[in-house]
Amino acid sequence: MQMNDLPDARGHFGPYGGVFVAETLIGALDELRSQYDEARRDPAFRAEFERELKHYVGRPSPVYHAERWSRELGGAQIWLKREDLNHTGAHKVNNCIGQALLARRLGKPRVIAETGAGMHGVAAATVAARYGLECVVYMGSEDVRRQVQNVYRMKLLGATVVPVESGSKTLKDALNEAMRDWVTNVDTTFYIIGTVAGPHPYPMMVRDFQSVIGRECLVQMPEAAGRQPDVVIACVGGGSNAMGIFHPYVSHEQVELVGVEAAGEGIGTGRHAASLTAGRPGVLHGNRTYLLQDENGQIVETHSVSAGLDYPGVGPEHAWLKDSGRASYVTITDAEALAAFHACCRIEGIIPALESSHALAYAAKIATAMPKDRILLVNLSGRGDKDMATVAERSGLDFAAPAAATRS
Amino acid sequence: MNRIDATFARLRAEGRTALIPYITTGDPSLDGTLEVMRALVASGADAIELGVPFSDPMADGPVIQRASERALAKHVGLKDVLAVVRRFRERDRNTPVVLMGYANPVESMGVRDFADRAKDAGVDGALVVDYPPEEAADFAATLHERDLATIFLLAPTTPPSRIARVAALARGFVYYVSLRGVTGAAHLDTGDVARRLSEIRRHVKLPVGVGFGIRDAASARAVAAHADAVIIGARIIQEIENGPPDGAAERAGAWLATIRRALDAMPAKRAA
Numbered sequence: 146m147q148m149n150d151l152p153d154a155r156g157h158f159g160p161y162g163g164v165f166v167a168e169t170l171i172g173a174l175d176e177l178r179s180q181y182d183e184a185r186r187d188p189a190f191r192a193e194f195e196r197e198l199k200h201y202v203g204r205p206s207p208v209y210h211a212e213r214w215s216r217e218l219g220g221a222q223i224w225l226k227r228e229d230l231n232h233t234g235a236h237k238v239n240n241c242i243g244q245a246l247l248a249r250r251l252g253k254p255r256v257i258a259e260t261g262a263g264m265h266g267v268a269a270a271t272v273a274a275r276y277g278l279e280c281v282v283y284m285g286s287e288d289v290r291r292q293v294q295n296v297y298r299m300k301l302l303g304a305t306v307v308p309v310e311s312g313s314k315t316l317k318d319a320l321n322e323a324m325r326d327w328v329t330n331v332d333t334t335f336y337i338i339g340t341v342a343g344p345h346p347y348p349m350m351v352r353d354f355q356s357v358i359g360r361e362c363l364v365q366m367p368e369a370a371g372r373q374p375d376v377v378i379a380c381v382g383g384g385s386n387a388m389g390i391f392h393p394y395v396s397h398e399q400v401e402l403v404g405v406e407a408a409g410e411g412i413g414t415g416r417h418a419a420s421l422t423a424g425r426p427g428v429l430h431g432n433r434t435y436l437l438q439d440e441n442g443q444i445v446e447t448h449s450v451s452a453g454l455d456y457p458g459v460g461p462e463h464a465w466l467k468d469s470g471r472a473s474y475v476t477i478t479d480a481e482a483l484a485a486f487h488a489c490c491r492i493e494g495i496i497p498a499l500e501s502s503h504a505l506a507y508a509a510k511i512a513t514a515m516p517k518d519r520i521l522l523v524n525l526s527g528r529g530d531k532d533m534a535t536v537a538e539r540s541g542l543d544f545a546a547p548a549a550a551t552r553s
Numbered sequence: 554m555n556r557i558d559a560t561f562a563r564l565r566a567e568g569r570t571a572l573i574p575y576i577t578t579g580d581p582s583l584d585g586t587l588e589v590m591r592a593l594v595a596s597g598a599d600a601i602e603l604g605v606p607f608s609d610p611m612a613d614g615p616v617i618q619r620a621s622e623r624a625l626a627k628h629v630g631l632k633d634v635l636a637v638v639r640r641f642r643e644r645d646r647n648t649p650v651v652l653m654g655y656a657n658p659v660e661s662m663g664v665r666d667f668a669d670r671a672k673d674a675g676v677d678g679a680l681v682v683d684y685p686p687e688e689a690a691d692f693a694a695t696l697h698e699r700d701l702a703t704i705f706l707l708a709p710t711t712p713p714s715r716i717a718r719v720a721a722l723a724r725g726f727v728y729y730v731s732l733r734g735v736t737g738a739a740h741l742d743t744g745d746v747a748r749r750l751s752e753i754r755r756h757v758k759l760p761v762g763v764g765f766g767i768r769d770a771a772s773a774r775a776v777a778a779h780a781d782a783v784i785i786g787a788r789i790i791q792e793i794e795n796g797p798p799d800g801a802a803e804r805a806g807a808w809l810a811t812i813r814r815a816l817d818a819m820p821a822k823r824a825a
């Protein structure tokens with residue numbers, strides 16, 4: 146079987162994926178699966194998706210040679226796929242457009258979404274405004290407190306933001322609450338899941354919509370760099386930006402695929418979000434995958450400086466890519482990610498998202514020891530404007546002080 | 554014959570409807586759960602559904618979520634649930650106990666290990682909310698080898714073709730979710746329940762229990778007119794949480810007794 150023929154008809158990637166939900170959601174998922182099967186084969190649907198990506202999102206996003214940084218590191222050449230230049234500032238919008246078009250096709254006037262850092266919530270609120278859909282975003286109350294700016298952005302866009310007070314009050318609880326809303330309002334509501342997790346067909350569907358990232362790279366890299374990259378590197382929380390750039394490269398066996406998980410304060414401290422590295426398989430949020438869990442099978446709280454990686458599970462296709470050996474998964478700590486964040490800002494004039502900074506940090510780490518003709522392609526999945534407060538707090542930057550005083 | 558089948562056979566002969574309360578293990582405490590179980594049986598429970606706390610109870614509304622969080626704060630896990638059943642069995646050899654929960658604690662223990670330990674503790678069946686039949690073939694086979702029942706959910710949105718597929722794996726009884734939503738929601742359409750149950754009975758020979766949204770004598774009686782079992786969860790947990798922990802068993806028992814009296818006041822059903 147070809148790796149990229151997966152999943153099977155019931156959403157399995159080897160032992161992972163599947164449909165692990167209560168009977169009350171089966172009908173909605175069956176409807177979604179059959180509608181998506183039709184839509185993906187419908188040239189009119191595909192044409193509209195592509196038109197929206199071009200004119201509304203601003204695709205294709207460029208690939209960019211980080212020449213100064215590569216020179217400074219003295220080894221492999223680092224190239225960046227500039228998803229940070231998309232409308233709304235991250236890769237999330239690609240998927241939201243696809244799912245909003247499906248919602249319209251299914252005649253559902255209301256969309257719901259879960260969000261952690263708020264980037265998927267903002268993207269969902271954005272496309273809901275664009276298509277005239279009612280939008281409700283579930284967000285852990287802890288995240289609402291940490292990400293005030295994004296809450297305000299969603300409200301400006303006309304969405305209702307519902308703070309979730311249950312469990313750990315973060316992304317996983319927001320996802321639980323969105324599922325509860327969906328099961329209650331399934332006739333009128335489309336659930337826009339933000340990552341390559343959840344019950345089938347979500348992992349496949351989100352991957353398909355995000356694969357535009359890797360398909361563009363397949364064309365752009367030979368044009369801009371003269372050939373395909375040696376290594377493709379992307380950060381992995383739920384794993385949608387990584388799946389998006391990996392998937393078209395899976396069949397290019399000479400291209401190495403590396404996912405970078407959040408090691409937080411260090412894997413040994415237990416304060417991290419590295420499900421593939423330190424977790425074990427289990428069932429959560431509708432699919433079987435690697436999970437961070439305790440000895441009783443309870444899902445544990447995670448930690449990362451980047452809220453977008455702060456999730457105890459991971460998309461089932463990543464679990465499969467890991468077990469099959471086609472992709473490898475490594476970790477980067479908060480401190481390493483912050484160092485790469487600052488380097489990218491100062492050397493390239495690009496403020497990366499803290500999530501993407503994990504991928505940048507790994508690239509910088511391995512580039513040094515590699516020959517200069519090697520090519521690393523990093524998915525710069527989002528921009529860091531949303532992370533100003535976090536970075537200021539972590540780095541002791543004082544925005545009120547004169548600029549010169551904060552440079553040293 | 555296992556305890557679930559024996560209980561339904563006896564009730565059927567008597568023309569009565571089974572009353573099945575749900576409680577979350579460890580809420581208010583492990584000892585408290587044992588006391589609540591005994592009080593519920595004394596007040597007329599025909600079987601008990603014992604919830605296994607889980608960190609991410611996706612299908613549950615706020616009341617059962619809170620119960621789960623209270624239990625988790627005491628680190629109650631699946632092995633503690635099995636220990637409670639073992640203690641319950643020391644004095645009660647007849648009342649069926651069904652575990653209800655989510656897949657991950659079961660998979661974390663291992664399905665085979667879970668089935669062995671559940672059987673040994675005196676459990677009679679299990680309902681794993683996020684195991685639809687498509688994902689449950691191995692689980693069901695493992696439980697059936699040990700004469701443990703597998704209870705599956707049916708929903709208002711389940712089409713007839715699926716009802717038959719669910720029925721093929723179900724043992725003990727099937728559990729019809731009487732509304733669209735999570736546990737404890739409040740808009741039960743009993744006319745719709747009656748129509749759906751007659752559809753279900755065309756495909757399912759097992760007893761049919763109805764739950765989600767039953768909160769008083771009137772809704773219990775309305776459901777009992779059509780169902781083989783009335784399943785009540787969130788409303789009992791509210792009795793447990795509304796007051797001091799040491800009175801939980803008494804409050805839960807007293808409330809369930811009002812439902813039992815309401816059901817017993819109904820005319821006996823004729824055996825079909």
